[in-house]
Amino acid sequence: MKFRVALLGAGNVAWNLAPALEDAGHEITEVYARTLGRAKEITERIYSAEPKDDLDFSESRAEIFMLALSDESIAEVADQVILPEGSLLVHTSGTVPLDVLAYSSASYTGVFYPLQSFTKGKKVDLDEVPIVLESEDEETLQKLKKLAKSISPMVYSLGSKDRKALHVAAVFASNFTNHMLRIAEEIMHRQGLDKDMLKPLIIEAVSKSLQIGAKKAQTGPALREDLETLEEHHRFLSYNPQLAEIYRLISQDIMDS
Amino acid sequence: MKFRVALLGAGNVAWNLAPALEDAGHEITEVYARTLGRAKEITERIYSAEPKDDLDFSESRAEIFMLALSDESIAEVADQVILPEGSLLVHTSGTVPLDVLAYSSASYTGVFYPLQSFTKGKKVDLDEVPIVLESEDEETLQKLKKLAKSISPMVYSLGSKDRKALHVAAVFASNFTNHMLRIAEEIMHRQGLDKDMLKPLIIEAVSKSLQIGAKKAQTGPALREDLETLEEHHRFLSYNPQLAEIYRLISQDIMDS
Numbered sequence: 001m002k003f004r005v006a007l008l009g010a011g012n013v014a015w016n017l018a019p020a021l022e023d024a025g026h027e028i029t030e031v032y033a034r035t036l037g038r039a040k041e042i043t044e045r046i047y048s049a050e051p052k053d054d055l056d057f058s059e060s061r062a063e064i065f066m067l068a069l070s071d072e073s074i075a076e077v078a079d080q081v082i083l084p085e086g087s088l089l090v091h092t093s094g095t096v097p098l099d100v101l102a103y104s105s106a107s108y109t110g111v112f113y114p115l116q117s118f119t120k121g122k123k124v125d126l127d128e129v130p131i132v133l134e135s136e137d138e139e140t141l142q143k144l145k146k147l148a149k150s151i152s153p154m155v156y157s158l159g160s161k162d163r164k165a166l167h168v169a170a171v172f173a174s175n176f177t178n179h180m181l182r183i184a185e186e187i188m189h190r191q192g193l194d195k196d197m198l199k200p201l202i203i204e205a206v207s208k209s210l211q212i213g214a215k216k217a218q219t220g221p222a223l224r225e226d227l228e229t230l231e232e233h234h235r236f237l238s239y240n241p242q243l244a245e246i247y248r249l250i251s252q253d254i255m256d257s
Numbered sequence: 258m259k260f261r262v263a264l265l266g267a268g269n270v271a272w273n274l275a276p277a278l279e280d281a282g283h284e285i286t287e288v289y290a291r292t293l294g295r296a297k298e299i300t301e302r303i304y305s306a307e308p309k310d311d312l313d314f315s316e317s318r319a320e321i322f323m324l325a326l327s328d329e330s331i332a333e334v335a336d337q338v339i340l341p342e343g344s345l346l347v348h349t350s351g352t353v354p355l356d357v358l359a360y361s362s363a364s365y366t367g368v369f370y371p372l373q374s375f376t377k378g379k380k381v382d383l384d385e386v387p388i389v390l391e392s393e394d395e396e397t398l399q400k401l402k403k404l405a406k407s408i409s410p411m412v413y414s415l416g417s418k419d420r421k422a423l424h425v426a427a428v429f430a431s432n433f434t435n436h437m438l439r440i441a442e443e444i445m446h447r448q449g450l451d452k453d454m455l456k457p458l459i460i461e462a463v464s465k466s467l468q469i470g471a472k473k474a475q476t477g478p479a480l481r482e483d484l485e486t487l488e489e490h491h492r493f494l495s496y497n498p499q500l501a502e503i504y505r506l507i508s509q510d511i512m513d514s
Contacts, residue, residue: 071483095486104269115458117476120466128457156454163454168490173441173455174462175477177434182471182514184430191422197413198430198465200385201372205431206463208376210456212371214439220432221373229352233425246506250433253499
C-alpha cells in the first residue's frame with residue numbers, strides 16, 4: 001500500500017526519512033520549512049516534492065502529514081497547520097505526548113517515532129531502525145503500521161507511558177553513553193594522551209555488553225569494590241568537582257546493583 | 258627477539274596472554290596459581306608451560322615474570338615470590354603503581370598493561386589491544402617494548418601519572434558506558450519492553466561518537482536544554498532516587514560542557 005506523505009520539518013529526521021519513504025514507493029507531496037531554502041535542502045534529495053514555507057495544506061493531496069520537528073515546535077506547528085478533511089497528522093518524537101496534536105485541524109492523530117539518533121549528511125540504514133507507533137484509533141494504527149513496515153522490519157506499537165520509558169532508556173543508552181565517552185576523551189586530552197588509545201577498549205566493551213548483557217559484562221574497580229582505586233580516581237578528578245561527583249555516584253550505583 | 262616468560266596468575270589476562278605470547282614465539286616456562294587445577298586451566302591452552310602452586314621460582318629459566326593478578330594481590334605476591342638473579346618482574350594492571358614491586362626480589366621492575374577488558378573464554382585479538390609500558394630502567398623498557406611489539410602494533414610507554422589518567426578515562430569509556438547500558442536495559446525490563454529495541458540506537462551512537470568525536474556526536478534533551486523533558490524524565494525515575502540523581506547530574510554536565 002502506497003501513501004502520499006507531506007513532511008513538515010527540514011532537520012535530521014526529515015533529511016533521512018524523505019528518501020527512505022520515496023525509495024519504499026510512497027510519494028512525498030510537499031516539504032515544509034520556515035524558509036524555502038531549508039525546505040529545498042530536503043526536496044533536492046528526492047524526485048517529486050514541492051518545497052513550501054507556509055502552513056496552508058488545504059489543497060494538499062497528501063493523506064499523512066508528518067511533523068519531523070524539534071520537540072519544542074510540535075505543538076505550535078500542529079496548532080497552525082491547515083489540513084484537508086480526513087487527514088492524519090503524526091509527529092516523530094519519542095518524548096512529546098500524542099495529545100499535543102489534539103487541537104490541530106487533523107481528523108486523526110498518531111506518533112511515528114524512529115528510534116535512532118539521526119544526523120544530517122550521514123545516511124542511516126532505516127532497515128535497522130525500530131519504529132515506534134502510537135494512536136488511539138485502530139484504523140490509524142493499521143495505516144501507520146503499513147507505512148512503518150515498508151521502511152523497517154522492526155515496528156512496535158506502544159502507549160504513551162511505554163514510549164516515555166523507552167525514551168528515558170534511550171537517553172541512557174545513547175546520550176549518556178556518549179557523554180561517558182566525552183568525559184574519557186577530555187581526561188585523555190587534558191593529560192596530553194591520544195584518545196584513540198581507548199578505541200579498542202570501547203569497541204570491545206560495547207560489543208561484549210550487547211552480546212552477553214550489560215549486567216554480566218561489567219568489570220572494573222567499582223564492581224570489585226576496590227575502594228582504594230575508587231578513592232584514588234576520585235582524588236585524581238578533584239580538578240572538576242562535578243566530574244568527581246559523577247564518578248562517585250556511578251561507582252556507587254555499580255556497587256549497589 | 259624471543260623471551261622466556263613465567264606467568265603468575267590464572268585469570269582473564271593470563272588466559273588471553275599465554276597463547277598470544279606463545280604464538281609470537283616466546284616460551285612460557287611456568288604458570289603459577291594458588292591451586293594446580295587453576296594453573297592447569299592456562300597451561301592446557303599452550304604447549305610448554307609447567308603448572309605451579311608455589312612461589313619459589315629460584316630455579317626458573319624465565320627472564321620475565323609477569324604478574325597477571327587482581328590489583329589487590331599484586332603487592333602480596335610480589336613480596337613473596339622468589340626470583341632468580343637478574344630477573345625482570347612486571348605487573349599487568351592499569352591502576353597499581355610501579356613501586357609496589359620495589360620490595361620484591363626482582364632486579365628490574367616494570368608495567369606491561371594491555372588496555373582491554375578481557376573475559377575468560379572469549380579470545381581477544383591482541384593485534385588491536387594497545388599495550389602500555391612503564392619502567393624506570395631504560396634497558397628494561399626496551400626489553401618490554403620488544404615483547405609488547407611482538408603481540409601488538411600499538412605500544413605506548415607512559416609514566417605512572419599518565420597511566421593513572423588513562424585508567425580513569427578507561428573506567429568512564431568502558432565500565433561507566435556499560436553501566437549506562439545496564440540502566441537502560443533495566444528501565445526497559447521494568448516496563449516490560451524488549452531491550453533489543455535499543456540495539457540499533459546504541460550501535461549507531463557509539464560508532465558515530467568514535468567517528469566524529471563525542472562532543473560533536475551529542476544529541477538529546479540535555480544538549481537541547483529541553484528542561485521540560487528533563488523534568489519529566491526525572492519524575493519518571495523517581496522510583497529510584499539514586500537513578501534520578503544520576504540522570505540529573507549527567508544532564509547537568511552535558512548542559513555545562
